[in-house]
Every structure is written in C-alpha cells, then in structure tokens.
Amino acid sequence: xxxxxxxxxxxxxxxxxxxxxxxxxxxxxxxxxxxxxxxxxxxxxxxxxxxxxxxxxxxxxxxxxxxxxxxxxxxxxxxxxxxxxxxxxxxxxxxxxxxxxxxxxxxxxxxxxxxxxxxxxxxxxxxxxxxxxxxxxxxxxxxxxxxxxxxxxxxxxxxxxxxxxxxxxxxxxxxxxxxxxxxxxxxxxxxxxxxxxxxxxxxxxxxxxxxxxxxxxxxxxxxxxxxxxxxxxxxxxxxxxxxxxxxxxxxxxxxxxxxxxxxxxxxxxxxxxxxxx
Numbered sequence: 394x395x396x397x398x399x400x401x402x403x404x405x406x407x408x409x410x411x412x413x414x415x416x417x418x419x420x421x422x423x424x425x426x427x428x429x430x431x432x433x434x435x436x437x438x439x440x441x442x443x444x445x446x447x448x449x450x451x452x453x454x455x456x457x458x459x460x461x462x463x464x465x466x467x468x469x470x471x472x473x474x475x476x477x478x479x480x481x482x483x484x485x486x487x488x489x490x491x492x493x494x495x496x497x498x499x500x501x502x503x504x505x506x507x508x509x510x511x512x513x514x515x516x517x518x519x520x521x522x523x524x525x526x527x528x529x530x531x532x533x534x535x536x537x538x539x540x541x542x543x544x545x546x547x548x549x550x551x552x553x554x555x556x557x558x559x560x561x562x563x564x565x566x567x568x569x570x571x572x573x574x575x576x577x578x579x580x581x582x583x584x585x586x587x588x589x590x591x592x593x594x595x596x597x598x599x600x601x602x603x604x605x606x607x608x609x610x611x612x613x614x615x616x617x618x619x620x621x622x623x624x625x626x627x628x629x630x631x632x633x634x635x636x637x638x639x640x641x642x643x644x645x646x647x648x649x650x651x652x653x654x655x656x657x658x659x660x661x662x663x664x665x666x667x668x669x670x
Contacts, residue, residue, distance in 0.1 A: 422573040428486040444533035451568030457525030458575035462545035464513030468520040471495040476523040496540035558640020573634030583661035592621035
C-alpha cells in the first residue's frame with residue numbers, strides 16, 4: 394500500500410520552465426545498482442521517467458556510496474575519465490563514457506557553504522565520477538549535458554553526514570539537484586540469489602515508514618532501531634547518502650515519495666528510491 398500510494402503521489406506540479414511552483418529543487422536518493430543496471434531496460438526506463446517528471450536541474454551535486462574521504466573532498470570540475478571502481482566485469486562496462494560538463498561555479502559555492510559551517514573541505518581535481526554516480530545519470534540524463542560535481546562523504550558517522558547535507562540545503566533554491574546514490578539494503582552475500590528474504594522486506598518497510606514520517610532520529614539511529622539492520626547493511630556506506638539527502642531538505646518537513654520501488658531481480662536489494670519535495 395505504501396508503494397502504490399507514493400507512486401500515485403509522485404506527480405509534481407511545475408511551471409512553464411519545468412521548475413517547481415515553490416521555486417525549490419527536490420532532493421533525491423537513488424538506488425544505483427551495479428554497472429549491469431545499464432542492461433536492465435525496466436530499471437533504466439524507471440530512472441528515465443523519474444528524471445522527466447522532475448524539474449530539470451541547472452547542475453547536480455552527487456554524493457555516492459563509493460567515495461569516502463576526509464575531509465569532504467570535491468571531485469573534478471572539468472570533464473575527466475570516469476572511475477571504473479569494479480572488477481572482473483565484461484569489458485563493455487569499462488567502455489562506458491559519460492562526459493558530463495564540470496561544475497566549477499557549483500564547486501566554489503559548495504566550498505563557501507562548507508566553510509561557513511566550519512566543515513573542512515579539500516579538492517581532488519583528477520577524481521572522476523564513480524559508478525555510483527554515472528550509472529544512474531546515464532539513465533536519467535543520457536545527453537550528459539547537465540554539469541555534475543561529485544563530493545566525498547567524510548566518514549560513516551550518521552550525525553556528521555546529516556550535518557553535511559544541511560550545509561547543502563541552500564542549493565535547492567539555486568537550481569541544484571542534491572543527489573544521493575546508494576542502496577537501502579546491500580548485503581553482497583545475497584547478491585543474485587533468487588527470492589526476497591524476509592529480512593530485506595522488513596528493513597525496506599521500516600525505512601520506507603521512517604522516510605515517509607521524516608523521522609530523522611530513527612533514520613540516524615537505524616542500526617539499533619531497524620529490524621535486521623546488521624543483515625541488511627553489514628557495512629552501511631550504501632545507506633549513508635540517504636542521510637546526506639535528508640539533511641539537504643532544509644528546515645521544513647518534506648513531502649516524501651518513492652518514484653521507484655520493488656526489489657532488484659526479485660532478490661535482496663531494494664530498488665527503493667526517494668524524492669523529498
């Protein structure tokens with residue numbers, strides 16, 4: 394019922410320039426899949442439809458599960474090679490290109506926002522987009538024509554990640570799509586096994602409820618409050634970007650919708666993706 398209700402509620406009222414009537418961009422968290430998502434026509438179509446339903450961003454600030462570096466680090470501000478941070482896949486996945494423009498103006502703005510909050514920041518000008526970043530973007534913005542800046546997560550500390558997101562909140566008023574990319578369940582021991590385990594269903598239902606209520610305390614304390622958290626997330630870097638996204642919402646309670654839901658390949662990995670308006 395939660396999934397059906399939120400799919401029905403995902404339509405956004407926009408004005409003629411495809412910007413939301415309230416003037417703010419949404420904040421999103423997308424389940425990103427492995428590189429083989431690129432061969433999944435259903436999921437690719439779902440991501441593409443989601444992008445079409447949203448206001449078109451002027452730029453994207455990407456937070457991927459696959460980059461953790463302290464202090465918070467800004468990636469390349471020009472087009473550089475992608476980071477193929479996966480191993481023993483067919484060669485065609487290493488031939489994917491996504492030459493999105495860099496976003497130097499966004500980088501300057503992010504540096505300023507972080508320094509105002511006394512959050513340390515560094516630069517890695519050669520660091521390209523990793524697969525957590527470019528795989529969903531290939532589906533959502535296939536023309537690679539939206540400037541993208543990737544930033545690192547400084548640590549797996551829930552409060553710190555939420556505070557990082559809070560620093561990004563003003564960007565919503567500036568045409569920037571704050572985009573967290575990860576997985577709400579991620580246990581590689583169960584990868585590609587048929588059947589949806591009960592623990593995956595339980596955790597997915599719990600996190601969906603917490604997101605709908607925007608219960609920040611529960612989201613931050615998921616390791617003790619959520620059912621089967623240790624099994625759903627033996628390590629939790631894939632969950633972490635949703636905390637940054639939640640922080641970036643700002644002061645007002647958001648409307649939460651799930652543009653994509655269900656389980657990848659009818660297995661243990663939830664495809665649940667989140668939009669905060």
